[in-house]
Amino acid sequence: xxxxEWYLGISLVLFFVGIAVILSRKNIVAxxxxxxxxxxSAALNFVAYSRFVTQNLDGHIFSLFIIVIAxxxxxxxxxxxxxxxxxxxxxxxxxxxxxxx
Amino acid sequence: MTNTIAEFFYxxxxxxxxxEGMNPVTVSVLIIIAAGALVTVFMATVGGFGTIxxxxxxxxxxxxxxxxxxxxxxxxxxxADGIKMISKEDIFPRDADxxxxxxxxxxxxxGVVSTFAVFPFGSGIALSQMNxxxxxxxxxxxxxxxxxxxxxxxxxxxxSMLGGMRGASQIISYEIxxxxxxxxxxxxxxxxxxxxxxxxxxxxxxxxxxxxxxxTFIGFFVFFVGGLAETNRAPFDLPEAESELVSGxxxxxxxxxxxxxxLAEYMEIFILCGVAATLFLGGYNLPLGVLKGTVPEQFLQFxxxxxxxxxxxxxxxxxxxxxxxxxxxxxxTICWKxxxxxxxxxxxxxxxxMVAFDGKSMFDLFFGH
Amino acid sequence: MFLNLLxxxxxxxxxxxxxxxxxxxxLMHACVFLLGALIGIAGLYATLGADFVAVxxxxxxxGGVVILMLFAxxxxxxxxxxxxxxxxxxxxPAMGNKTSYLIGCLTALVFFLTQGYLVSKxxxxxEVQKQVDTFSPTVQELGELLIxxxxxxxxxxxxxxxxxxxxxxxxxxxxxARPQYEEEAEEHH
Numbered sequence: 307x308x309x310x311e312w313y314l315g316i317s318l319v320l321f322f323v324g325i326a327v328i329l330s331r332k333n334i335v336a337x338x339x340x341x342x343x344x345x346x347s348a349a350l351n352f353v354a355y356s357r358f359v360t361q362n363l364d365g366h367i368f369s370l371f372i373i374v375i376a377x378x379x380x381x382x383x384x385x386x387x388x389x390x391x392x393x394x395x396x397x398x399x400x401x402x403x404x405x406x407x
Numbered sequence: 408m409t410n411t412i413a414e415f416f417y418x419x420x421x422x423x424x425x426x427e428g429m430n431p432v433t434v435s436v437l438i439i440i441a442a443g444a445l446v447t448v449f450m451a452t453v454g455g456f457g458t459i460x461x462x463x464x465x466x467x468x469x470x471x472x473x474x475x476x477x478x479x480x481x482x483x484x485x486x487a488d489g490i491k492m493i494s495k496e497d498i499f500p501r502d503a504d505x506x507x508x509x510x511x512x513x514x515x516x517x518g519v520v521s522t523f524a525v526f527p528f529g530s531g532i533a534l535s536q537m538n539x540x541x542x543x544x545x546x547x548x549x550x551x552x553x554x555x556x557x558x559x560x561x562x563x564x565x566x567s568m569l570g571g572m573r574g575a576s577q578i579i580s581y582e583i584x585x586x587x588x589x590x591x592x593x594x595x596x597x598x599x600x601x602x603x604x605x606x607x608x609x610x611x612x613x614x615x616x617x618x619x620x621x622x623t624f625i626g627f628f629v630f631f632v633g634g635l636a637e638t639n640r641a642p643f644d645l646p647e648a649e650s651e652l653v654s655g656x657x658x659x660x661x662x663x664x665x666x667x668x669x670l671a672e673y674m675e676i677f678i679l680c681g682v683a684a685t686l687f688l689g690g691y692n693l694p695l696g697v698l699k700g701t702v703p704e705q706f707l708q709f710x711x712x713x714x715x716x717x718x719x720x721x722x723x724x725x726x727x728x729x730x731x732x733x734x735x736x737x738x739x740t741i742c743w744k745x746x747x748x749x750x751x752x753x754x755x756x757x758x759x760x761m762v763a764f765d766g767k768s769m770f771d772l773f774f775g776h
Numbered sequence: 777m778f779l780n781l782l783x784x785x786x787x788x789x790x791x792x793x794x795x796x797x798x799x800x801x802x803l804m805h806a807c808v809f810l811l812g813a814l815i816g817i818a819g820l821y822a823t824l825g826a827d828f829v830a831v832x833x834x835x836x837x838x839g840g841v842v843i844l845m846l847f848a849x850x851x852x853x854x855x856x857x858x859x860x861x862x863x864x865x866x867x868x869p870a871m872g873n874k875t876s877y878l879i880g881c882l883t884a885l886v887f888f889l890t891q892g893y894l895v896s897k898x899x900x901x902x903e904v905q906k907q908v909d910t911f912s913p914t915v916q917e918l919g920e921l922l923i924x925x926x927x928x929x930x931x932x933x934x935x936x937x938x939x940x941x942x943x944x945x946x947x948x949x950x951x952x953a954r955p956q957y958e959e960e961a962e963e964h965h
Contacts, residue, residue, distance in 0.1 A: 308779075308780065308783050308823075309904075310904055310905075312783070312787070313820065313824070316787055316790060316791060316820065319791050319794065319795075320790065320791075320794055320813075320817075323794045323795060323797065323798050324794075326798050327797060327798050330798070333803060333852075335803065335845060335848050335849050335852060336803055336806060338845070338848075339797055339806060339807065339810050339845065340797075342810065342814075342837075342841065343794055343797065343810070343813065346813075346814065346817050349817075349829075350817060350820060350821075353821055353824050353826045353829060354824060356826075357824045357825060357826070357905075358904055358905045359904055359905070361905070363914060363917055363918055363921055364921070364925075364926075366826050366828070366829050366914060366918060367918065367921055367922065367926050369821075369826075369829050370828075370829060370832060370918075371929060371933060373829075373832055373833060373836050373837075374836075374933045374936070374937065375933070375936070376836075376837075376841065377836050377840055377841055377937075377940075378936055378937055378939075378940035379940075380840075380841045380844055380845070381844065381940050381941070381944040382940050382943050382944050382947070384844050384845070384847075384848040384944075385943070385944035385945075385947040385948040386947055387848055387852065388848060388851055388852065388948055389947050389948055391851070391852045391853075392950075397852050436778075504802075504804065506805060507804060507805070507808065510808065537827070538827065538913040538915065539827055539828060539831055539915060542828075542831050542835070543831050543834075545835065546831045546832075546834040546835035546838070546839065547834060547838075549834075549835065549838050549839030550838055552839065552843055553811065553838065553842060553843060553846070556843060556846055556847075557808065557846070560804065560846070560850060572847075572850075575843050575846075575847070579839065579840070579843060582839060599915055
């Protein structure tokens with residue numbers, strides 16, 4: 307009953323919410339939350355297309371790789387955040403301008 | 408043989424006449440709701456009896472009598488405890504995070520109860536026969552770690568915070584050896600479902616996976632030690648170490664919320680013992696094919712898995728009252744320097760064994776045709 | 777019927793929790809809502825017949841990523857600096873200028889028209905199934921695909937994970953602080 311359009315709609319909502327989180331929050335961890343939402347919306351699209359269009363499992367494999375890369379990204383990103391907090395005592399993005407040219 | 412709980416009920420003539428004329432979809436929805444409620448009640452009872460077993464067995468090990476006032480041998484102590492917990496005042500610490508404080512116990516209980524959806528109590532007596540049952544069980548039980556961490560954080564207390572942090576890091580770390588040693592069984596069974604694991608074992612010990620080859624024999628102990636740590640049991644009960652952290656992550660919880668945490672812990676031990684019995688000790692299989700394909704067989708199978716699980720449950724309590732608690736650094740050393748390398752070694756060893764001996768067990772190699 | 781029920785609850789959970797991630801002030805609560813959204817997405821995968829992907833989603837995100845996020849929020853204080861006094865006008869340079877609004881609207885219009893044209897051209901030939909009824913276990917087929925057609929990315933992802941593990945460990949490792957007297961000695965020179 308619920309076809310491809312529904313899944314694409316949910317994925318669209320997730321994507322734009324993720325963008326809005328990235329733009330509106332000033333905390334680096336919160337920005338990583340937005341990145342996770344965006345990655346998930348892409349993975350949902352892949353699986354939906356693989357069910358309703360291509361009818362094979364390549365989309366599943368792509369979303370598995372997205373999950374793997376999201377996990378790696380979260381681990382490294384949060385390590386950097388915690389290290390940055392130890393040095394500068396803040397994780398406000400506007401104050402993180404040490405490397406600004 | 409039946410596949411789902413609905414088909415199990417359809418075997419009986421009385422049930423068939425009862426539901427005649429009803430929509431089969433409605434019937435299966437009703438059965439699933441009823442079975443879910445039944446399993447939850449059953450598990451709550453198991454958790455409740457877990458507390459009594461703990462107190463009675465510990466009393467036995469220390470040459471005391473233990474609870475003996477409520478009912479014969481104190482058997483109704485759990486009802487008294489339950490009434491006490493429900494009627495206690497629900498204290499909410501000032502400055503605590505209200506939303507997370509209320510949510511945390513439910514996340515814990517949700518994570519544990521969801522695992523029973525795939526646990527096989529007998530052939531056909533499972534709520535669902537998912538083709539990735541083992542994997543699902545591992546995944547959904549990691550919710551408990553989130554619950555413990557949130558409970559510790561939201562209480563706004565130093566003890567709780569330390570307990571929650573210890574709990575979360577311990578559960579994440581010990582997931583690795585546990586998952587790897589389950590993977591070595593999956594390699595032997597050739598499928599991620601409980602049915603495929605159980606199909607290649609049988610009732611007698613020489614066909615159990617624990618005696619299949621030397622690697623699975625080590626793997627069972629790796630799994631059991633890792634499982635003890637994942638369920639926060641002594642000697643790995645650092646998150647609630649009462650001599651250091653008052654009571655750890657549930658220090659600030661009172662009444663039924665504390666009860667939910669305790670219930671989740673005892674149910675998790677039950678599921679740990681059940682999974683160990685299913686994966687390594689032959690599960691619900693009956694020896695010599697007695698009563699094959701009949702309804703009494705299913706009840707006997709239920710008894711078999713219950714006996715194996717409760718025997719392991721006794722071992723867990725026995726371990727708790729025998730060994731002293733570890734330090735935090737010792738805990739992490741055991742996980743990362745001993746258990747994880749051993750689990751990886753077992754996984755590679757099982758894979759090599761499958762290729763080298765064509766998947767035959769030690770018994771088959773020595774005494775086989 | 778089961779499928780529709782599962783879809784509706786998962787979709788509601790996903791959309792509601794992801795909007796809540798955007799809306800709530802407290803970062804810890806945002807992490808918990810992210811957890812809800814991720815579980816909802818796992819439910820959506822299940823309605824699409826992707827059983828293995830659904831369980832992997834729960835395994836990786838619930839057991840790993842969300843707990844890491846919670847740890848990071850706790851260790852860094854969890855303060856979010858959304859200030860209500862800052863208005864959009866002061867944030868974005870060309871705000872409140874009629875010409876810039878016009879240019880913005882035109883750009884958006886051209887963008888959407890181009891996109892729509894391209895998508896209709898590209899997707900016109902693709903046949904979209906209205907409804908797919910059959911579900912089949914995907915695990916075996918996925919395993920075979922991973923070690924045949926997709927073996928290179930599979931192996932590369934293991935290298936990536938190892939690199940991430942070592943990198944995260946090295947970055948987050950507490951470095952030895954320089955002793956006080958050395959700094960003082962340098963100041964004297």
